[in-house]
Amino acid sequence: MGLYIHIPFCKQACHYCNFHFTTSDRYQEQMVGAIVKELYLQKDYLEGRSLESIYFGGGTPSVLSEKYLADIMEAIYQWFTVEKDAEITLEANPDDLTEEKLRFLKDTGINRLSIGVQSFRAEDLSLMNRAHTREEAILSLDRAFEVGFQDISLDLIYGIPTSTDAHWLENMEMALRFPIHHLSAYALTIEPKTALAHFIRQGKYPPVDEAMATRQFEMLMDFAQAKGWEHYEISNFALAGKIARHNTAYWQGKAYLGIGPSAHSFNIQSRQWNIANNQTYMKEIEKGCVPAEKEFLDVVTRYNEYVMTGLRTKWGCSLGHIRAYGAGFETFFRKEMRAKIQEGLVVENGTTYTLTQKGKHFADKVASDLMMV
Numbered sequence: 001m002g003l004y005i006h007i008p009f010c011k012q013a014c015h016y017c018n019f020h021f022t023t024s025d026r027y028q029e030q031m032v033g034a035i036v037k038e039l040y041l042q043k044d045y046l047e048g049r050s051l052e053s054i055y056f057g058g059g060t061p062s063v064l065s066e067k068y069l070a071d072i073m074e075a076i077y078q079w080f081t082v083e084k085d086a087e088i089t090l091e092a093n094p095d096d097l098t099e100e101k102l103r104f105l106k107d108t109g110i111n112r113l114s115i116g117v118q119s120f121r122a123e124d125l126s127l128m129n130r131a132h133t134r135e136e137a138i139l140s141l142d143r144a145f146e147v148g149f150q151d152i153s154l155d156l157i158y159g160i161p162t163s164t165d166a167h168w169l170e171n172m173e174m175a176l177r178f179p180i181h182h183l184s185a186y187a188l189t190i191e192p193k194t195a196l197a198h199f200i201r202q203g204k205y206p207p208v209d210e211a212m213a214t215r216q217f218e219m220l221m222d223f224a225q226a227k228g229w230e231h232y233e234i235s236n237f238a239l240a241g242k243i244a245r246h247n248t249a250y251w252q253g254k255a256y257l258g259i260g261p262s263a264h265s266f267n268i269q270s271r272q273w274n275i276a277n278n279q280t281y282m283k284e285i286e287k288g289c290v291p292a293e294k295e296f297l298d299v300v301t302r303y304n305e306y307v308m309t310g311l312r313t314k315w316g317c318s319l320g321h322i323r324a325y326g327a328g329f330e331t332f333f334r335k336e337m338r339a340k341i342q343e344g345l346v347v348e349n350g351t352t353y354t355l356t357q358k359g360k361h362f363a364d365k366v367a368s369d370l371m372m373v
């Protein structure tokens with residue numbers, strides 16, 4: 001089972017971001033207190049099953065002080081059983097990773113870092129309003145390996161208006177100069193209410209060029225394949241045996257508990273999500289209530305979620321799994337799949353269906369055509 005902890009603080013707002021966070025650090029102490037208390041309140045959610053993975057996401061978990069991170073870790077070990085070889089990941093921004101912080105993280109049991117580099121180019125970092133520089137990105141990676149982290153994932157973004165195909169290739173090559181085992185790469189998407197959307201409307205930056213983003217995704221797939229990396233999820237690549245266990249559990253439909261404002265939890269029958277408002281979250285937790293909305297998942301929703309997540313992975317969708325939802329689902333799935341195979345978007349291997357390289361460009365469309373309404 002997995003545990004996700006949402007830390008809703010960031011040093012500054014990236015222009016493209018629509019995650020739940022605040023740039024004020026005023027309530028860090030109360031927030032950490034609330035997270036610690038929610039861990040207690042939710043200790044039975046996973047019915048005593050042990051944790052195979054813990055993931056600190058956000059926001060930027062690396063902005064938290066050593067003391068606050070230690071408080072959260074202590075509460076996790078107090079209320080949950082953590083497996084000996086559990087994967088414990090912390091999302092970190094390069095500018096937070098001093099040698100002292102890295103040593104602390106290692107000593108406290110974090111064994112995997114997901115470092116948000118996004119780009120090694122100053123122009124791209126400036127457009128995105130990232131808090132770090134190219135030099136800090138390089139230094140943080142060097143330091144993390146020196147301190148002894150072996151599992152490091154690096155995040156990159158492609159399709160940035162200030163970046164050409166040649167720049168994108170340079171970024172990918174630069175990333176693989178470090179002995180990383182995992183790479184996550186996302187297309188820059190312009191969410192409507194973000195600063196970047198506003199700047200593009202004002203003409204300060206050119207709009208995202210969809211054709212360039214498509215080309216750069218193709219370059220990424222070819223590059224990763226040539227280097228012997230496995231493309232195991234649309235946005236994720238790994239060397240053999242180094243897939244992210246926490247995120248893979250999401251995609252494989254395993255249960256997880258999410259703690260903190262805006263965090264989601266899933267226990268196969270239902271999904272629930274905490275309120276995305278820091279003040280209300282802290283007030284309700286103080287009273288001993290978890291402010292969450294809950295949705296029970298009917299068979300159609302579970303089928304749709306399986307198709308949507310399964311197709312994005314190298315494991316694809318299996319007919320045995322689809323059959324378990326009922327005969328009507330299998331008939332519909334097979335019929336829709338035939339068309340996708342003919343279009344060259346999906347390939348059939350025995351009873352498993354996976355996206356082709358061409359199909360990976362249309363993953364959302366293929367999944368939505370396979371969904372039941």
Ligand code: SF4
Binds near residue numbers: 012013014018019060
């Ligand atoms: S650091 Fe991450 S969560 Fe924070 S604003 Fe930037 S992209 Fe969003």
